[in-house]
Amino acid sequence: MNTTNLVPLYAEIFLTVAASAILLIDMFLADAKRNVTYVLSLLTLVGCALFTWADFNTGATTYTFSNMFVSDPMSNLLKLFTYLAVGFTLVYSRQYVGDRQMTNTHLGGEFYVLALFSMLGQMVMISGNSMLSVYLGLELMSLSLYALVALRRDHAVSTEASMKYFVLGALASGMLLYGISMLYGATGTLEITQIAKVAASGTIKPTILVFGIVFIVAGLAFKLGAVPFHMWVPDVYQGSPTAVTLLLGGAPKLATFAICVRLLVEGLLPLAIEWQQMLMVLAVLSLAIGNLTAIAQTNIKRMLAYSTIAQMGFIIIGLLAGVSGTATGVDTSNTASAYSSAMYYSITYVLTTLGTFGLVMLLARSGFEAEQISDFRGLAKRSPWYATVMTVLMFSLAGVPPMVGFAAKFAVLQAVVAQGQIWLSVVAVMFSLIGAYYYLRIVKTMWFDEPADTAVIAAPFDMRLALTLNGIFVVAAGMFPAAMLDACLHAMKLTLAS
Template sequence: MSFVMPNFALAIPEIWLLAMICLVLVVDLFSPGRESAAAFYLSQVALLGAMWLAIQAQWGLDVVDFNGTYVADSLAAVLKVSIAGFAFLAYAYSRDYLRQRNLLRGEFYLIGLFAVLGGFVMSSAANMLTLYLGLELMSLSLYAMVAFDRDSRIASEAAMKYFVLGALSSGMLLYGMSMIYGGAGSLELSAIAEAAAAAGSGDILLAFGLTFALVGVAFKFGAVPFHMWVPDVYQGAATPTTLFIGTVSKVAAVPLFLRLIGEGLGALHGDWHVMAMIIAVASLVIGSLFALVQDNFKRLLGYSTIAHIGFLFLGFIAGTDEGYSAALFYAISYSLMAAAAFGMIVVLSRRGHEADAIDDLRGLNERSTGMALVMLVVMFSMTGVPGTVGFYAKYAVLKAVIDAGHVWLAVVAVLFAVISAFYYLRVLKAVYFDRLEGNTEAIPASATVRWVCGLNGLAVLALGIFPGWLFAVCRTALGG
């Protein structure tokens, strides 16, 4: 078989990002001072350039190249823009926080860029090997980010838990992929889809491979019963790292499901949608109920994330383009809300004090009306109050699952959405009705970080008022 030169222009987002990683590494090595200003600005330029290149090189295409291992399509473009965009936002929040704690080093930005590169590779994976390589590149980077503060015992403990459980889930995913390869006779997702359609649900090897693969995917999302790491990692890691994991990795997990389960094993929907139902309901129950008793705001957001992943899985359960586009819309919308919520912790934190308890939000309205309004918009949106982007995201996945004939699932989801309103309103009670003891303290964050948080909240509000354009983008990306 003759060698065919691949079209490297299709992979220009990854090539650009890898080249910029090398540049950041060299520049940071020789740049004077300890604040890594050059690494920060170059990293932001790298992310903005990657977003632009993803749109220019891949939007509107549907091309498989690099010997069947890489796909350039609209879905990849949307995912890459979202991943790079949330990484850009996380870096914008992080600089002052890291400087105050003597953690401002170029390695933080480099590790994050490697994680973004892993997400890019997953987004364009047309082969199980490519998918797994991208996943491991992102996972290893995230383990290092969690342990970045080497002097923090709780961060080291969280990183160890994350690493051990992550390695276990990666092993299960790889084991499932090996079974899928044995059943389909190919690593290419298109060939796997054809084999699954021909074999149907009677192929035991494919069915077992699907089960193990779904376990690995559920862990990466943080879905029940593979959620044990989420609250510990969210609480133990530095807040910028938690923000990065809570946004970038959640969007990056979407192609892991869509490419492997949705595209590759879509013909076995009758097998995997039952397991996905169990995961969705368990995530809604555990996430909502455990969040009720949390006093730590980061742990509350961790369990809240688990409940939101339950909603996200409702879109997957539908097994249709409409359901998948609703899940993609939900992932992007939730990540934008989570960025603002974790960003508020960054805004209120100062050297020697991590403002990660709900009590730290007491009297926020007296300290800063603007920041209180941001928290109001975000909590209402997470609750799913009509008129917010959270409401539209929930409506989209509920409609998809109802159209698929699972009305009872929608009823369960609405019930636990009502329960979740309690702990979101509890946060707003602290913001607006609880009073500070003693003199009112000024917001410790710099004006830059406050502006970033304000613009983040404004983006959540704007997306709630005008959700149609993002719906349209997600539908187009999924071929709708």
Template sequence: MTTADAFETPDLMLALPEIWLLAMACLVLVVDLFSKDRDHTPAFWLTQFALVSTAVITINLQWGVDATTFSGTYVADDFGTILKVAALGLGFLGFAYSRDYMRDRGLLTGEFYMLSLFAMLGMLVTISAHNLLTLYLGVELMSLCFYALVAMDRDSPRASEAAMKYFVLGALASGMLLYGMSMLYGTTGSLDLATIREAAATLEDNRILFLFGLVFMVVGVAFKFGAVPFHMWVPDVYHGAPTPVTLMIATASKVAAVGLFLRLIGEGLEPLIADWQQMIVILAVLSLLVGNTVALVQTNIKRMLAYSTFNHMGFILMGLLAGAPGGYGAAVFYAVTYAMTVAAAFGVVLLLSQKNFEADQLTDFKGLNERSPLYAFIMLLLMISLTGIPGTVGFYAKWLVLKATVEAGFVWLAVLAVAGAVVGAFYYLRIVRLMYFDKPEGAGPQPSGSGGFRAVLTLNGLAVLALGIFPGALVAICMAAFAP
């Protein structure tokens, strides 16, 4: 074996998005260290620049490419590009919405930006991982940063409790994921997903050990989705964490979870589709049932959105279990549009929150139309989109997933999902009733926030409306990413 055969020179340009984001995160850390600005303005603008520039680099270097580097441990392709740009865009929205909230509570620090950027880096590594070790490193980098972010408000017992639950249960899920990976390595002798896929296709010996590894990895992936029955952490973390951190966990991390599934299960274990489909069906059914029933009785909007997340994760899992390009494209479209819609919903919550006041009760939305017709209208758009009413982007997302599910032969599951969507209409449209038909208790919380915050939130809400009217371009992009 020659030296050239033994060592492959990595293509650093292919992995430039991750390298650039890492460099920018370190720059944010150093600049904030020497900055005297109490509002951490340089760190904010550098962070936003880092996210936008990374997205531009990703599109320019990785769209239309299908290549690996770093000895096959890193892959760049179209669907990875879509998920990366979506995660970076959601991070941009999260920072734009969070600045006033974090400053009013004394939580606006350089560490908030730095940890969030490293969490984004973990998402990007996860989405482009083509090796079990790289995949695990990306997942853990993202998770460890989120554990710290949830506990940022050290004076809040609720936040500390949420962070501890998240850490303990997350460590358990990571252990299961790692244990499953070790079984695959023990069976195949390789960490490379392409090699594992080839071994799974010709598997004869050690099939039981391979399937045990599959079970443990599905459990680890389900935890990252927050799918039932591995959902115990979700309501407490959504409720206890600072709302901007909740926004990022509820949006960008779900996009990364789709990437984790597609790399690990959809690609690496695709030959075992008959086995993992059965597990995903169970997760989807339980998520649809528990999410819709428990969300009905919530009075806190963060907990309501947490439980309703299970319903939406059930829809995403339905697209993924189809195991076909159409199902994968539908799942990616659903994840991206759902995350964008939920980001705007949390943006409205942050808009109404003020110093020493959290606008996280449903009653806080009473009479919002009288105080702010614009943001009541935006919240109306978001709620009907999450419900899946025709004419909204949520309807198209659900329709694509249901179509893929029926084509895969799971007609009964599609019927169950439609029934669940009808139940979901009750708790989403309840907020619409409160905004337009109920009188506020007292003056009610007034919309606050800077002009930039309001402008981004307005554009975010209108983007949900625009995608509901003209969904074709985004649908085509998501489907093209999985075209044979």
């Protein structure tokens, strides 16, 4: 087994060692020094970013561990944004976790260590070139998140949410594993690139592959939270501590997008016409049910959960616009553009939703959860700056120019139109207009309603700085989207070419 080239794995190795060390160090820290765990976790992210950045700058694609692990431009770019997303999550969560003593002791290390091990699973998912390594990464991420959802052991709602997430997650993992076993039985290999070669050879019956694809798409749809596999999303988002909700709704979406590309695009592109039809149904249902149901919500975490379902519909649209059928076969001329637009959408959505939940945690305090939309009443009178940041984030999620959300939606719709699927772009725009209502409702609540609470909004410096940078990014990246769009397109071209 070829394990001589460990350079692509330096970030994963460093993270494993650092997370284990942080867990041990935290055991011997006094309560007054729990901030050490927080600082060490952020430094770990910086170290991982340095290793990945060095690998990303080479622009090369490297396989190691008998081709089970791949380092390519797409994986490195997604990992860099994963570090950023987890970093923002830890900054936003520090005061929230400490106020609620979620781990028996003030700022206990379990929250940070589980977050880091969850990120390790995401990194393995992003770089998996074998269905086995992808599945192992998925389970490492999922098990860490199950534990995080139930971290408040004396909180009945959190325990209920954890049980729902665990049971439905196990069911989805079983479906994904069954689909993987069918593909292995049909092709005789677990290596994703080899599956593509066997599928393209025409030597096996496509019926077996299609059955495998059905179960794989079902498992991936659950992880994305797409309809009709969305049942867990609103309940788990609402029942989890808000810090954990952000861990669920942020970085894992990048890892899930990566395994969609690995399994469906790199492994099953010869059968794209079949799985694109399934994705089309998921996309339309997600856009419809996500946006329409969000209108009726009064709990902001539940509303954002249904918003997530609708946003995943846009990502799926980008994934299904890559290949089109022609009289002579399939047209792949739009492949890189479509998949890079979905990648760009995933990144911008994650960075936008980070700030949204960050502001939800900002308004919360010990003994009080700011989970109702009414809790945002009159925020502009209490803090005009935070109300402005939240307004920017809501406009971005709604797709209002010049925010980055508009650029992301435009990129996806452009790819769909280029593929000739005009009706699908019309449906997406129509439901986006419907969805704008519940985002603008929050803006109206902040700026035009009288405040129900006049308490001073206090936050540590690092959280104030992160929220400010988050808001500035959403505006700046929307006004100048070319750099990130080009980076996603360049990374996707190099990855698909390898």
